[in-house]
Amino acid sequence: MKLLITGFEPFANSQINPSEEVVHALAEKEIEGVELLTLILPVERFAGPDTLIRTYISAQPDVVLSLGEAGGVTAVTIERVAINLLDFSISDNGGHLVTDKPIVADGPSAYFATLPTRQMVNTLTEVGIPAQLSYSAGTFLCNQVMYEMLHYVHKHQMKTPAGFVHLPQLPQQTAGKRPPLPSMSLDVMVAGVTAVIHTITQWFTANRLVQS
Numbered sequence: 001m002k003l004l005i006t007g008f009e010p011f012a013n014s015q016i017n018p019s020e021e022v023v024h025a026l027a028e029k030e031i032e033g034v035e036l037l038t039l040i041l042p043v044e045r046f047a048g049p050d051t052l053i054r055t056y057i058s059a060q061p062d063v064v065l066s067l068g069e070a071g072g073v074t075a076v077t078i079e080r081v082a083i084n085l086l087d088f089s090i091s092d093n094g095g096h097l098v099t100d101k102p103i104v105a106d107g108p109s110a111y112f113a114t115l116p117t118r119q120m121v122n123t124l125t126e127v128g129i130p131a132q133l134s135y136s137a138g139t140f141l142c143n144q145v146m147y148e149m150l151h152y153v154h155k156h157q158m159k160t161p162a163g164f165v166h167l168p169q170l171p172q173q174t175a176g177k178r179p180p181l182p183s184m185s186l187d188v189m190v191a192g193v194t195a196v197i198h199t200i201t202q203w204f205t206a207n208r209l210v211q212s
């Protein structure tokens with residue numbers, strides 16, 4: 001299974017993004033049954049989704065899994081829904097502050113993730129890593145990238161499963177914050193995303209077997 005996994009560059013006032021760190025760490029690992037393609041996306045309303053879609057077209061992965069940072073979350077957060085809305089509360093790294101606009105003017109209101117989201121949460125729980133399902137990926141770049149990926153696959157009548165996982169901040173990002181903010185260590189996040197990839201691989205293989 002060829003898996004395209006993406007993270008994001010740092011944004012806002014941060015020097016580091018856990019999703020980028022996790023993707024870099026995974027690039028060094030062997031995961032059985034998986035050919036891993038890694039990509040870091042700019043936090044910019046045009047270049048972010050463009051970079052993902054261009055790489056998707058040229059690399060032709062079987063599955064796309066995108067990761068991003070969500071300050072304040074206490075667990076690995078599996079996103080179920082992407083909505084057709086740009087409503088930034090901060091500027092992206094290109095200085096754009098977009099509010100009240102659709103991502104795709106005539107696009108559907110929302111897309112559901114096409115990955116086994118419930119199984120992903122269950123696996124994380126089994127391996128002892130806090131996890132939750134989420135019904136909003138926000139209205140910034142993470143939601144946009146998830147929406148645009150699912151929209152592209154849908155528009156071109158392709159079958160590539162795709163979805164999004166939000167990660168907590170790293171301890172070094174939250175140290176000294178008052179009131180204290182939740183964080184998770186890089187090792188735990190890497191173990192969590194690895195477990196998620198195993199689950200996706202098993203699910204993907206089982207589905208292909210059923211189809212053939």
Ligand code: PCA
Nearest residue numbers: 008068069140141142143
């Ligand atoms: N998190 C932001 C954008 C980039 C990232 O890592 C978000 O949740 O939209």
